[in-house]
Amino acid sequence: MHTNRFPLAALVLAVAAATLSTSPESIAAPRHAAKAAAQKKPSADAAAPAPAVGESAVAGGAPALAAKAWLLMDFDSGQVLASANADEPLPPASLTKMMTSYLVEQALRTGKLKKDDLVTVSEHAWCRGSSSESCMYLPLNSQAKVIDILRGIVIQSGNDASKAIAEHMAGSEEGFAKLMNAEAQRLGMTHTHFVNATGLPDPAHKASARDLAILARAIIRDSAEYYPIYAEREFTFHGIKQGNRNALLYTDPTVDGLKTGHTEEAGYCLVTSSKRNGMRLISVILNTRSAQARADQSRTLLGWGFSNFEKAAPIPPEAVVATAKVDFGKVDTVPAVLGAPWTVTVPRGQQVQTSAQLKPALEAPVAKGAVIGKVVASSNGKPIAEAPLVAQADVERAGFLLRGWQHVTKMFGK
Template identity: 65%
Template sequence: MKHLSVLALSLLAPVAAWSAVAVAAPPALDNTAYVLMDFDSGRILSERNAQQPLPPASLTKMMTSYLVEQALKSGRLKPDDQVRVSENAWCRGTSAESCMYLPLNGSASVLDMLRGIIIQSGNDASKAVAEHLAGTEASFAGLMNAEAAKLGMKNSHFANATGLPDPTHKASAQDLAILARAIIGNSSEYYGIYAEKEFKYNGIKQGNRNALLYTDPTVDGLKTGHTAEAGYCLTASAKRNGMRLISVVMGTKSMQDRADQTRALFNWGFATWENVKPVSAGVSLAKAPVRFGKVDEVNAGVAKDFIATVPRGQAGAVKSEVQLLPNITAPIAQGATLGKVVVTVDGQVFGEQPLVALEPVEEAGFFKKLWQRILSWFK
């Protein structure tokens, strides 16, 4: 994007440098890895070993449920479609694994299966939907890995739909936060299930193992996990005063620890950080000059709100700068890229977003184009 023309838009007045602002240290946590992410901006607010591939236990089932949700959203699955329970999927009445307790060679609706996966952490439900969607659990694992790559989960590899131990089955805390963000953003029709406290199937009522759902009304998901190898894990999300955070803790020592550590991360995150919207969707940020168009300029803006997560008290340090492409030429479709918007916090680049045409521009007629060419010779 060379020779960009620059229009500085100081949407918010600068204040003291970010480095001059003291940010409270995050809580000290006894776990293998953790990450705290802002949902809207995707910014990592605190982490340790966040990119280390680790056994994810039943946090795996977030990918299983996400693929079911996306299949429902696309119409590939219907909520009342019946899913058969094969002998491979069936739980044999053991207490050694989490089960929905589906009957062998019986069936249940997709929506019941989804609740069984999310609320009851059913290995049987996870395997049954995997076979329903892909033929075999191994083939379904291929779908899981393809979706992980699509979402940008760079340090994960799925070998099964349940999270049962396998030496090749790994996921990082950061990747699981990315997955949780996708579930919240892309599966909103089904996200409410992650907050349900219990589910009864086949006469057996089981409670959601996410203890924070019972003690913190701002928490509305997502998933617990535990194996001897993985320790106690929890991916959770909370929303307070319009701001949503996602937490992942892995390798804690007990159910109580994973709940307490997640609570501490949320309390620190909401007290320490805030979101600022320096650029709003659909608002004209610049008049981009247009060559050979029926009009000589076009309104340029962004297609979606830009959210910047900054330390509390630093909202005034957020600025945005519009950078236009040279020689913007008609015809221009609505939504066509015209440049980019760069957001900075006290001069440090926070992120960028494409600058797009907010309306279409038709190509000018022959005589206007000819006149513009003549004028360009003199310039």
């Protein structure tokens, strides 16, 4: 997270980057910027989507944002705090590259890739000097280190970098898309289907706001070593310096990621993460009319979230939540406790109620720490989060004679 003041030059760079309108997400090298701007009318001329009114537990509701879909998620719990059209599959443009980068990061984490491994740039991956797409400008048949490729994907949104690593990891971009879809399924992204590693338009290439928030949460949670790259404001490769298109990185020190996207079909999109006073929120804005609008709406949504929600600990650590009945054990019951400290995010000033749900017909042996139920937190009568309950102690299985007696007493309802 950046806490220092940002230099004026960086702010000017951010504003310039945010207002270019080439597609998809194409701020090319500085030498291409003027040509690209001249080739296309300013995106501000595009019609703004009708304001999408969201659903939220906050009295008075969530803000209405001029985007086709949007969502605000609490990072720690995964709770959706407010949303509109959250499950509608939409073109994600370069937000797709969050899955591409996530797969690279996890391969690095598990040792399947090394930072210094060399990736070859094929003719399919190579950008042919066009200013109509976003590129890292890797030379044809050249090689680049995996860590540079990762930065090219995250910071420069390089289509060439994305295609090159896809071929390196899976043999082809089509093969890599299969890995992307398998990972999406594992993460619970139920309204997403990837066709390519870049987000270039395809009728079958879709993702929902909820799914993209789930993916962002996975990146922050699972890629701790590499997540700081998402906050880097520029990257230079082969003498070409390009700025990160996430304008909030230059204006809000609490923002530390994640990714921008834009095509004509997808509109302007942004997934953002911000952490303030120990609470991290993830916002998703899909299909709004300009780079400025996606930044403004993300800022509005995050500000509303931090102003209207707070963290609460419904149950103190190590407190006994309930007592579970155990059949055929040396003891008849076992205390049920939280497996880990638990916090939930609730509208400011609202009370939190909890209820325990224990597994029926629990039989010994029961190991200490085994999940034996769950506790559900509710606010204003609506469930907002849940956590597993575990056994506080071991329960050994009773001997033969004691179990026989217990069987008899069960038969007679005693």
